[in-house]
Amino acid sequence: MRKLHFMWLAVVLPAGLLRAQPLTRDEAVRIALKNNLGIELAKNNAEAAAIYNSYGIAGGLPVVTGSISDQEQSTSIKQEYANPANNKSSNNAFSNNLSGQVNGYVLLYNGERVVTAKKRLGTQESQARQLLNSRALMLVNNVLLKYYDVVRQQSYARTLQASIDAQKQQLAIVQAQQSVGLANNADLFQSQVDLNTQIQNLQAQQLVIDQGKTDLLTLLTLNPDSVIAVEDTILIDKSIRLPDILGAVQTTNPDIIAANEQISINQYVEKETGAQRYPSLGANAGYNYSRTRNSAGFSLLNLNYGPYAAVTLNIPIFNGNIYRKQQQVAGLNIRNAALVRDTLLLNYTANAVKNFQAYTNNLQQVETAKANYELSQKLLDLVMKRFQLRQATIVDVKNAQQSFENAGFLLVNVSYAAKAAEIALRRYANQLTN
Incomplete structure (x- = not known):
């Protein structure tokens, strides 16, 4: 039938x-x-289970994150050196730090x-x-x-x-x-x-x-x-x-x-x-950017940027x-x-x-x-x-x-x-x- x-x-x-x-x-x-309202509820539960059925929820897809920060601060500086001629002192010196990062991580084995x-x-x-x-x-x-x-x-x-x-x-x-x-x-x-x-x-x-x-x-x-x-x-x-x-x-x-x-x-x-x-093995790669400007001090500009890659092995011991x-x-x-x-x-x-x-x-x-x-x-x-x-x-x-x-x-x-x-x-x- x-x-x-x-x-x-x-x-x-x-x-x-x-x-x-x-x-x-x-x-x-x-x-x-x-x-029937109960049938509608059961349908929604089935649909939710279908949505969850993915490699992303299981943790098998790469994870990509990005971050950016722009920090402005006022700093008082007092620097003393062996040569007194190099001593510096500044009140309310402004500095700015701009940084950003894009990072990707993929699990290789767990x-x-x-x-x-x-x-x-x-x-x-x-x-x-x-x-x-x-x-x-x-x-x-x-x-x-x-x-x-x-x-x-x-x-x-x-x-x-x-x-x-x-x-x-x-x-x-x-x-x-x-x-x-x-x-x-x-x-x-x-x-x-x-x-x-x-x-x-x-x-x-x-x-x-x-x-x-x-x-x-x-x-x-x-x-x-x-x-x-x-x-x-x-x-x-x-x-x-x-x-x-x-x-x-x-x-x-x-x-x-x-x-x-x-x-x-x-x-x-x-x-x-x-x-x-x-043990779990994973790989991550990304790109970092960092720029710092100071109105006073030893370093007036510090700029760092470039890609990076790494492999991470985690071993549970106890x-x-x-x-x-x-x-x-x-x-x-x-x-x-x-x-x-x-x-x-x-x-x-x-x-x-x-x-x-x-x-x-x-x-x-x-x-x-x-x-x-x-x-x-x-x-x-x-x-x-x-x-x-x-x-x-x-x-x-x-x-x-x-x-x-x-x-x-x-x-x-x-x-x-x-x-x-x-x-x-x-x-x-x-x-x-x-």
């Missing part, structure tokens, strides 16, 4: 279109991914610390993208669950409406029978009370639907009092296989991939820390074993990251198995619930015909209605439970599709 490319789903549905036609599940996913740092930055960028995918995956999961919950509640409302239609038919039959003296006021009043109760149940169900739509709008980061229409059915994919899901959990789940990348990041940190224990201890701690962080990954993988695998068990069990229940719903509908139709022929009582009709409503409630709930388990399995396997 085609995987969801979260980074490219940036089509937002105009507000007017929401009022003009039903909101589909794909449109709901697109709107959520476009508007125990491959730069190479390791660049690999770490690249892995951190990849990890940030995986965390973005994970956040988007969870958002899509939540949107789909709430979307199909609205579908579920509306399906049950249709069952209640069908029951109301039957109740209205019963009331009409009682009124017709009463007009010819075959029914009393008790039957009429009971039929009216039952109809009012059914209407009240439908009104209560409509509140559940409206609140479910409000929750969905909140997930889409839209105005909670917007008007949306959801017209859909719960279709369940029956082709899911547990081995495929478990294999995908280990290889494509963004949380597991990010956990594996954290192990790699910590390994790079350990290598970077260990590289500090090796620093209290700081680098060695930091490397030991980095090794512990590698093992901790591996433990976190193993724990996460175990939990995801267990949850995938549990959801697959729920998925298969609910698929079996769906078939039974469908057959039961069809039978209860036929039973209600039969009892209504018998009631019209005065071969069934109001109690018989009420029992048939209750059986029909219960069967409808069970059918939509097991269908939703199977769909929810399917969505969870797809999330663990990173297979939620658009």
